[in-house]
Amino acid sequence: MSLRPNPLASFGRDLIDYASITPEDIKEAVAAYLVQAREAVTAAADPSVAATWATIVEPLDRACGPLWRAWSIAGHLNAVVNTPALRDAYNAMLAPVTEYSTWVGLHEGLYHQYQRMKTSSGFASLSAARQRVIELALRNFKLSGVELKGDARQRYAENSEKQSQVSQKFSENVLDAKDKWSLLLTEASRLEGVPQDVLDSLYDEEKQAWVVTLKMPCYLPVMQYAKDRDLRHTLYKAYATVASEFGEAAWDNSALIEESLHLRAAEAELLGFKHFAELRLQTRMAKNDDEVIKFLRELAARAKPFAERDLAELRAYAAKELALTDLQPWDVPFASEHLRETRYAYSEDEVKQYFTEPRVLSGLFEVVENLFEVKLHPIEFSPWHEDARAVEVLNKQGVKVGYLLLDLYARTGKQGGAWVDSERARHKLSDHIELPIINLTCNFAKPQGDRPALWTHDDVITLFHESGHALHALLSEVDEPGASAFAAVEWDAIELPSQFMENFCWEWSVLEQLTAHIETGEPLPRALFDKMTAARNFQSGMQAVRQIEFSLFDMLMHNKPTGLPIKAVLELLEAVRAEVAVLRPPPWHRFPHSFSHLFAGGYGAGYYSYKWAEVLSADAYAAFEEAALASKHSVPTTTLDAVTGARFKKEILAVGGLRSASESFRAFRGRDATIDALLRHSGMTEEVASLP
Template identity: 65%
Template sequence: MNPLLIPIQQFVDYAAVRPEHIEQAIPTLLAKARAAVELASQDDRPATWQLVVDAVDSASEPLWRAWSVAGHLNAVVNTPELRAAYNAMLPAISEYSTWVGLHTGLYTKYRQLRDSAEFSQLSPQRQRVVALSLRDFKLSGVELKGESREAYATNSDKQAQVSQKFSENVLDATDAWSLVIHDVGRLSGVPADVLSAIKDPIKQAWTLNLKMPCYLPVMQYAQDRELRRTLYHAYATRASEQGDKAFDNSTLIEESLALRAQEAGLLGFKHYAELRLQTRMAKGAQEVIDFLRQLTEKAKPFAKQDLAELTEFAHTSLNLTDLQPWDIAFVSERLREARYDYSEDEVKQYFTEPRVLKGLFEVINTLFQVELVEYPVSGWCPEVSGYAVKTLEGRTLGYLMIDLHARSGKQGGAWVDSERSRHRVDNEVRLPIIYLTCNFAGPNGGRPALLTHDDVITLFHEAGHALHALLSEVDELGVSAFSSVEWDAIELPSQFMENFCWDWTVLQSLTAHVDTGAPLPRPLYDKMLAAKNFQSGMQTVRQVEFSLFDILIHRQLQGVSIADVMSQLSAVRQEVAVLIPPAWHRFPHSFSHLFAGGYGAGYYSYKWAEVLSSDAYEAFEEAASNSASHRQARASTLDTETGLRFRREILAVGGARPAAESFRSFRGREPKLDALLRHHGMTPIQAPSQP
C-alpha cells in the first residue's frame, strides 16, 4: 500500500506518494538498514564482501531510494504537508548517516576485509569501494572518541537541518514576492510570450515574479528603468534582512560556517576547505586559490574591456551616464543587438521545446550510440515525461524522467539527481533511474514552449550529468558516478555537452521556427557565433568571484559573523570583479550551492572542470579538423568514434578509478588551460591592453 516500500527493482508510482507515506516508510527502512549494519559488524561474523558490503548495500539501497524520492518531491512539488513530512524524517536520516560513519564495528570489518586474503581476489571496482569506504569512514569521524564523537554526531545533525532551512527560505522568499502591473506601458519592450504568460485576462493585469522565465526577460528588455531596479532589488535581497525578515538566512549562514569549522577541527583539519579537498582532484586550498587567481589574471583585462564598451554604449546610444547594476542585462542586450544585429528573443523563436529535445536525443544517439525511447511513467505532475535509454540493439541501460517547466512550489535552477544507480546483484543488473529538472517557461496559449539559447545550453549541461549515470558500466554502488567521482570533476560531462550547442550541424537538428518550421538560418547562426564570447571576460571573473569567495570563507579557522562574510565578499570583489553591486546586495543569502547544495568549498569545481571539458571537446574539434582536411569541407564535431571513446573512458567508468586517470586515458595527457581560454576568446593574440 506504500509506494515507497515496493521492492527496489520496481518503479515508484510518484503520483501516488503522499506525505504520510514518507513518515511511514523511512522508519521502517531505517530499522532494516540499521539491523543489517549491526549484523554485518558482529565480532564472530567473517569479513567477506558478501557478508559485509553486499549485506549492508542490499539493506540500505531501498532506504536511500525512498529518501531520494522524498527529497526530490520536496524540491519539485513542495507543499506544507510534504515539507513537514520531509523535515520530520530529516533528523532520523541524518542521525543514521552519522551513526554509520561512526560505527567502529563496521569500520573494523572493512579493515579486516582489506587485510584479508580475499581482498586480492576482488575485482578492481570492489577493491576501490573498500579503499574509498575506509577513507570516508575516517572523514566521518569513526576514529573519534568520547566527547569529540558525540560533538561530531550533533554537528552532523545540525548541519542537515541548517541546510534544509536555508533552502526553504530561498524558495519561500522567491515564491512570496510578486508585483502586479496594471499599466502595460510599464512593460514596454518585454517579449509578447512573456507578457502572455504572466497576464491575468480577467483582471487585465500582469503579475511579475522572481522566477527566471519572468525575471530575466524583464531585466533584459523592460524599458522602464525603475521597474528593472525594483526587480533587481527584490532578487538581490531575497532571504536576507534587506527583504522579508521571515526568510532571513543571515543567522543560518553564520551557523553553517561555524558548524563546518567545528567539523573540520574535530577531524583534525585546519579548516573546512582542507577537509573537503580530501576527496577532490585539487591537492589543497592554496592550489585552488592559485588556479582562480591565474584565471583572473587571464580574464580581467577582457572583463575591463567588456565593461568599458558597455559603459560607452550606454552613454552614447542610450543616454545612460550612470550605468547601474539593474541596467547591465538591459544594456548588454541592446549592445548585443546593435553589434551583432540580432536579439535573444529572435533566436528563441527557433528553439521550440519538442524540437530541442528531439535534437538532443539525436546528438546523444550519434555520439554514444544509444536511443531514448518514450517510456510510460507515473510522474509527480502531468508534464513529467519518461524515457528508456537503449542500445542500438535494443538493450535497456536505464531510465530518464524529465521535468522542464517552472511553477510555484518548485525549487529554482536546474539539476540532475538519481532515484537509484546502476547496481549488479548476482546475475541481476538494477538499472539507473535519473531525474533531469529545469525551470523553463512552459507552453503558452496552445503554442509549444520556447527556449532561449541559454536554456538549450542548460538542458545539454544537465543531460551530460544524466548520461554520466545512465551510461555507467559500473557494477558497484560505491563507485557509481554520483557517489564517488571527485566533486571538481563531476561537471566534466555536463560542461562538455554544452559545446555541441554551438555546432552548426547540431543547431540544424535543434531548431524549427515556431510559426514557419524553418531551421535556424545560417546568417543568424553566424551572428550568434560571432557573439558567442560576448562579455566572456565579465562572465569569467563573476564565476571566479563566487569561487574565490567560497574557498576563502571556508578557509577560516572558526565560524565568522555575517558582517565578516560580507566583508570577505567585498574584498574578493575588489580583487577580482569589475562590477561592484550596491552595498545592500545580499548575494550569499540565496547562494544555495554553498549553503544547501553541497558545493561548500567546492564552487571552484565549475571552472576546474571547465578546463577538463574544454580540453576534452578539443579532441572532437581535432577529429572534425582531420575529417575536413580529407573532404575539403567543414565537418561537424559530432564524431562517433571520439564519442564512443569518451563514453568508454569517462562516462562508463564513473568513480571506478580517479578522474585524473580517466581524463588521461581519454586525452592521452594531462589537461591544459589553453582550450578553455580559446573557447572563451581569451587568447594572447586577442588580449586587450591594460587600462
C-alpha cells in the same frame, strides 16, 4: 484505515507510482527502512561474521538500498512539488535519517569489518569496482569521524544533524522568499519592450494584470527588455535581497549562514583539519586550498583585462545610445542585450523563436544517439506533476540501460535553478541489473495554450549541461553503486561531462537539428547562426570574473579556522570583488543569502569546481575538434564524431568513479589537461587581446 499500498514500501525493477505518494507514505516507509538498515549494519558489524564481500557489503546493499532510494525520492519531491504537508514529512524524517547516517559513519565495528576486508587474502581477487568501494569506504569512515572518541564523537554527531537542518532551512527560506514575492502591473506600458510570449505568460485573466515574479522565465526577460528603468530596479533589488534582512524576518538567512560556517569549522577541527576547505579537499583533485586559490587568481589575471574591456564598451554604448550615463547593475542586462543586437544584428528573442521545446528535445536525443550509440525513447509513467515525463535509455543492441525523468518547467513550489539527482545507481546483482533512475530538473518557460514552449539559447545550453550529468550516471558500466559517478568521482571533476556537452550547442550541424521556427518550422538560418557564433564570447570576460568571484569568495570563506559573522562574510565578499570583479553591486546586495550551491547544495569549499572542470571539459572537447579537422572532409562539418564519442564514453562516462578523474582524463586524452582550449573557446587569447 486505508488499504492503499504504500508505493515506497517495496521497489520493483522499474519506475514506481510517483503520483500516488503521500507525505504519510514517506514517513512510514523511511521509518521502516531505517529499522531494516540499522539491523543490517548491526549484523554486519558483528566481529564473528566473516569479513567478505558476500557477508558484509551485499547484505548492507540489500538492506540500505531501499532506504536511500526512498529518501532520494522524498528529497526530489520536496524540491519539485513542495507543499506544507510534504515539507513537514520531509523535515520529520530529516533528523532520524541524518542521525542514522552519522551513526553508520561513526560505527567502529563496521569500520573494522571493512579494514578486515581490505587486509584479507581475498581482497586482491575482488573486481576493481569492489576494491574501489572498500577503499573509498575506509576513507569516508575516517572523514566521518569513526576514529573520534568520547565527547568528540557526540559533538560530531550533533554537528552533523544540525548541519542538515540548517541546510534544509536555508533552502526553504530561498524557495519561500522567491515564491511569495510578486508585483502586479495593470498598465501595459510598464512592460514595454518585453517579448509578447513572456507578456502572455505573465498575464492573469482573473486579476486583469500582469504578475511579475522572481522565477527565471519572468525575471531574466524583464531585466533584458523592459524599458522601464524603475521596474528593472525594483525587480533587481527584490532578487538581490532574497532571504535577507531586507525581507520577511522569518526567511532571513543571515543567522543560518553564520551557523553553517561555524558548524563546518567545528567539524573540520574535530576531524583534525585546519579548516573546512582542507577537509573538503580530501576528496578532490586539487591538493589544497593554496592550489585552488592560485588557480583562480591566475585565471582572474587572464580574464580581468577582457572583463574591463567588456565593461568599458558597455558603459560607452549605454551612455551614447541609451542615455544611461550612470550605468547601474539593473541596467546591465538591458544595455547588454541592446549592445548585442546593435553589434551582431540579432536579439536573443529573435533566436528564441527557433528553439521550440519539441525540436530541442528531439535534437538533444539525436546528439546523444550519434555520440554514444544509445536511443532515448519516451515512455508512459505515473508522474509527481503533470509537467514531468520519462524516457528509457537503450544501448545499440536495444537493451535498456536506464531511465531519465525530466521536469523542465518553472512553477510555484519548485526550487529554482537546474540540477540532476540520482534516485538509483546502476547495480549488478546475482540475477539482474538494477538500472539507474536519474532526475533532470530545470526551470524553463512553459507552453502557452496550444503553442510549444520557447526557450532561449542559454536555456538550451543549460539543458545540454544537465544532460551531461545525467549521461554520466545513465551510461555507467560500473557494477557497484559505491563506485558510481555521483558517489565516487571527485567533486572538482564532476562537472566535466556536463560542461563538455555544452559545446555542441555551438555546432551548426547540431543547431540545424535543434531548431524549428515557431511559425514556419524552418531551422535556424545559417546567417543568424553566424551572428550567434560571432557573439559567442560577447562579454565572456565579465562572465568569467563573475564565476571566479564566487569561487574565490567560497574558498576564502571556508579556509578560516573558525566561522564568520555575517558582517565579516559580506566584507570578505567585497574584498574579493575589489580584487577580481569589474562591476560592483550596491552595498545592499545580499548575494550570499540565496547562494544555495554553497549553503544547501553541497558546493561549500567546492564552487571552484566549475572553473576547474571547465579546463577539463574544454580540453576534452578539443579532441572532437581535432577529429573533425583530421576527417576526410576538406572543411569539417561536425564534431559529432562517433569514434571519439565512443572513446569518451568508455574512458569517462562508463567508468564512473572506478578510478581517479585524472586517470580517466589521461586515458581519454593521452595526457594531462591544459588550459589552452578553455582560453581559446572563451576568446581570451593573445590574438584577441591584440585586437583594437
